[in-house]
Amino acid sequence: MQSSQTETVAQRQERLAGVGYPPDKLKTKVDLAAMLKPEHFALEREKIFRRSWLMVGHTDDVPERGSYIVFEIPTFKASLLVVRGQDDQVRVFHNACRHRGNKLVREGEGCRKSFMCNFHGWIFSSEGKLDVITDPHMFEAVDKEDYGLIPVTSQVWENLIFVNFDEQPRETLEEFLGPEFFGRYQGYWDLHRKVASYSFEIKANWHLGVNSFTEGYHTLYLHKNTARDYQGGRINPQRHRPHMELMKRHHRYSAPGNPDHRILPVEELAIRYGRKILPAFDFDFSMLPDGVNPTRYEYWAFDVLEFFPNLVVVAGNHFRAEMSFWPIDHERTLVTNRTYNYKPKNLGERLSQDYFRARGRDVVREDLNTLEAQQQMLASGSMPHVLLSKQEMALQHHFAVTRDMLEAP
Known part of the structure; x- marks a missing residue:
């Protein structure tokens, strides 16, 4: 028009x-x-905020395998860990150790293959899996598969990373953005630094x-x-x-x-x-x-x-x-x-x-x-x-x- x-x-x-x-x-x-x-x-x-798709960063923010950023969302008193795994997939997790809830990474950005909690030494992979429980025999019947980092629903559009805090998102990211946005910006977000x-x-x-x-x-x-x-x-x-x-x-x-x-x-x-x-x-x-x-x-x-x-x-x-x-x-x-x-x-x-x-x-x-x-x-x-x-x-x-x-x- x-x-x-x-x-x-x-x-x-x-x-x-x-x-x-x-x-x-x-x-x-x-x-x-x-x-x-x-x-x-x-x-x-x-x-509104829990049901919406919210932008938390760009894939450029995590350019290499193991790259991460900490993103704070005061609306939900949440701290997120946005990380590119060794499989090259970008994921978003709650930034909390599954043992006692200590903040896994305090702030900033960086690149590492795994994340060790400085409280008791538990180690998580960049894909969110729990790799190491220190002194494991003192825990009764704990399966490490059940205690990986807690994921946040996330999707990538172009190079923008969105999250949704709803337990069961009512719309996909594509549905939320609509055809007016979703298919009409190919390559635009890569033009700038x-x-x-x-x-x-x-x-x-x-x-x-x-x-x-x-x-x-x-x-x-x-x-x-x-x-x-x-x-x-x-x-x-x-x-x-x-x-x-x-x-x-x-x-x-x-x-x-x-x-x-x-x-x-x-x-x-x-x-x-x-x-x-x-x-x-x-x-x-x-x-x-x-x-x-x-x-x-x-x-x-x-x-x-x-x-x-x-x-x-x-x-x-x-x-x-x-x-x-x-x-x-x-x-x-x-x-x-x-x-x-x-x-x-x-x-x-x-x-x-x-x-x-x-x-x-x-x-x-x-x-x-x-x-x-x-x-x-x-x-x-x-x-x-x-x-x-x-x-x-x-x-x-x-x-x-x-x-x-x-x-x-």
Whole structure:
């Protein structure tokens, strides 16, 4: 579906009526304050997060046999061990020794053929099997086959590793992602390398974090100094989205680049030795799979994908960012931001990437700046609801999917 540069918001609303989600479920008024309460979060944890497929890493994070990472999920107070076995298969386990529950690996990443608990010396293979029980004769009738590491249901899509905490997942990963995502990104995730990763805790509900990155209405105002003219321009002064898809769970929209963007001297130097990333964009997307910029919009900047419930991906030509929002409780969220750029061929391209990485970092900080202020005012109960425009239709969809999952048996 190619949308015109002059398409109005009303026309866009009509066009979206048949893209995969019933428009009558979208609400412009949302009682968000009610969603910030502890009892509401308890329901979300069990009916949304436990039943969803959640991204915990990439196969690139465990490149060799025996490679592992420790991944913490505060939502379930869980510590996971993601490891590539000697059979080259990637598995995910609870990071707990089966003897007394000691954390098998405290933190970080590495590569080893086996894992020895530092409490009593039990040893587990990289495939999760219990290989050694120290002083075994002091245990009565223990079969090592029964005491391997406890697996977490996991699947790999492209090079993304997902887990599901439900005892019997209600959907496969393919069913959860849907055809709009599952078969349309072949090779895209391999185009880039990780250049930065950082995590921090914010005193705000997880919904607010996800929402801050899934609408473009704010960009004209919040980013007026850091990325003043990177979207829209004369042909689209209000920066309306040229394309949006609302799916059963997830959504995707394209952001409009500005063909009239004025390149500053330092930016020009970075572009001379590298590629355009942000705030200028390379409008040649011919090499990308059809899931990226699906309408082939001429002045495309990047796509924003929400993998419901808590993963937001900014998918560009030579870059992408992956932001995860892990709820700790009803008013605290662990935010993780991972930045990826094209694989550089020389020092000039690496220095160019550093400039754009710093610019992108400042934009993300502005996006996060409003969250704790929103949390405080909404939690006060002073507002009966928040009001969402058609520019914020992705937020309407997010809350509709939330209602769907909470109402499911």
